[in-house]
Amino acid sequence: MSVAKSPTVYDVAERAGVSIATVSFAFSQPHRVKDSTRNSVLDAARALGYVPSASARGLAKGRTGALGLFSFDFLNFLPDAEGMKKDRAAAVVAPNDDCRLFPVWVDEVQRGVELESFSRGYALMIGGGNKASSERAVTDIAGRVDGLIIFPRTIPADVTRRISARIPVLELSEPSHNDGLHHVTVDNADGVQQLMEHLLGVHGFRKLMFVSIPNVETEARYQAFTAALRARGLEVSPVVESRPGASGVTSELIRNLLASGTLPDCFVCANDEEALVVMETLKAAGVSVPDQVAVTGFDGVVAGRLVSPTLTTVRQPMELMGRTAVEILVDAISQPVSPLVEKQLPVRLVVRESCGCS
């Protein structure tokens, strides 16, 4: 409210009858200042309502004391977001209760990043933005922090390269050769192998199809999928390619399979999001899951526990991924010449109903 110019070190110094250096020391290096002096400085600061400017501090120290997380652009990413924004009134009365929109895995990772940052004394700067302003948005937040975490496939390589010359940058993705970034990811191959052992061994499925948006993450999962099939001498069907948000494509493919009577025993989806679309499509087509066909996912998002049947999946340790990322960045910040770190975390099979287990 009050528009009074906010007090600075100068004001505090004057009121306490000392120099600004002493004020600064009183806060940052208490032992260098006599007790009585420090107290009078702190009193003056309190009386004036002094709040140190992080901008000035950051500029002077060459560090901001904050970490950055560049998030997906939910405004474009989430199918309903635009509609929700347009129809604000509707949102009031019928708030978004769709767990496919929140929390997604990004949110769980973010929670881990938050917790670990706070406990290490860093503030967290979260950025996001629409595609159009993407580069602007990311350099904007890069300029505010001492280290940056980014989600896979959100930022062009040349931009991350430029930023990583300034501060350490960690991407939550499979290591990419010589990209100058730290990496934290999960053991995709092992996860799929655990899953396939269950599907092939316990359920005895023989005909399985992989559903995926092709990218680096899903590629690793697909390789493990085909390897498991080949190891048992089973046939490998072509991938069912879906597209983000475009459930139309997936549903058309599934309808074709239905029409030709070539439905597999199980749809192995590259992630939970896909799996939920597939399940919805099957339900709409009157196909029973898991009686007529099984469905599995990968990630372990909350939505998978809310659908019926509940989703069998491979759970990623998302909070831990976030914490680990912070840990690596903090180390890199304190030791600027340390080598790039690439860490792979374990995953865990979560058997629920959609594979045919009860």
Add this chain to the structure above:
Amino acid sequence: MSVAKSPTVYDVAERAGVSIATVSFAFSQPHRVKDSTRNSVLDAARALGYVPSASARGLAKGRTGALGLFSFDFLNFLPDAEGMKKDRAAAVVAPNDDCRLFPVWVDEVQRGVELESFSRGYALMIGGGNKASSERAVTDIAGRVDGLIIFPRTIPADVTRRISARIPVLELSEPSHNDGLHHVTVDNADGVQQLMEHLLGVHGFRKLMFVSIPNVETEARYQAFTAALRARGLEVSPVVESRPGASGVTSELIRNLLASGTLPDCFVCANDEEALVVMETLKAAGVSVPDQVAVTGFDGVVAGRLVSPTLTTVRQPMELMGRTAVEILVDAISQPVSPLVEKQLPVRLVVRESCGCS
């Protein structure tokens, strides 16, 4: 990785053969610079990997372009957090699958804050910290932003007062007289009234007990609770006082009620968190919900949909609360002498199983 000092406006200016002012203009006021000049500046910036320093910019402009959100201290707030941290290995294999810990309502509000901030071109600074360093932590983030959002009962009044003299501050709580803060809250009274109409009208309950940690929010809900009872001439039992995280207290009280055979028709809980504790306690005591006693909550968190029976509750428009908060702050930032805003948002009854509906 590279420890090369990162380039500044000076470097860019030199390479482009212009003054630093021109570099600055090329970015912030493109129309003031001739096209050819601007291009050569941008080329130079790109070639050097220039990333503007937000600290310097913030200092020069007197604004940071970021909003702040001061979060609960989850490290102390969440019962399991400490254990999880200690046993990191366990967290890897058995990550936290408990929806009572995530997402809680705070997280949903945060999502709204994020989305609205991004779409308005603000970055979001998230702060948190342990109680010991609370004041330090909050002034730290206050020093980094142009406006601050805080959750109820997280920060002492004298601290918020001091900060609000510097930047606009909004608390997500019932307005408190003359505290110098903006407020966004929900219509607690209306929510409870909708709920009570359902419980008294549809279900015909006559004996209801209120379960609560007493504070400003729950007080408003309790008042509406007693008002509804009195309006129908029903008796008002004393509040069952619970304590955060201390399910022991609640369960002891409930056990007493059981022993004395004075179980009510329904436990009306001040929020979902309480309700989940009550349901768990009842289940442990072998009492069937909703057959022997009904339970209701308030908030509409995800966990309420995952328990069995699913939780009847009053849903707050959490994402909208976050968005609204940002909206108010952004206005306040652009018009420093505007009056304090207090906004109340509508809520909605969500009837599920725990009240006895199917």
Add this chain to the structure above:
DNA sequence: CAGCCCGATCTAAGCGCATTGAGAGCCTTA
């Protein structure tokens, strides 16, 4: 052709803090 105006660019002065090197007292020690 002098006088103006205007666009494009530059010069210079901070923004609020951290930090270095030096000064001012004061206490020890020889």
Add this chain to the structure above:
DNA sequence: TAAGGCTCTCAATGCGCTTAGATCGGGCTG
């Protein structure tokens, strides 16, 4: 008593950027 060693404090400088005001060439007008 002088010299040396402390402790506490200060003056001064720079961090990288924005921006008001000055400058400098044209192009126009009369």
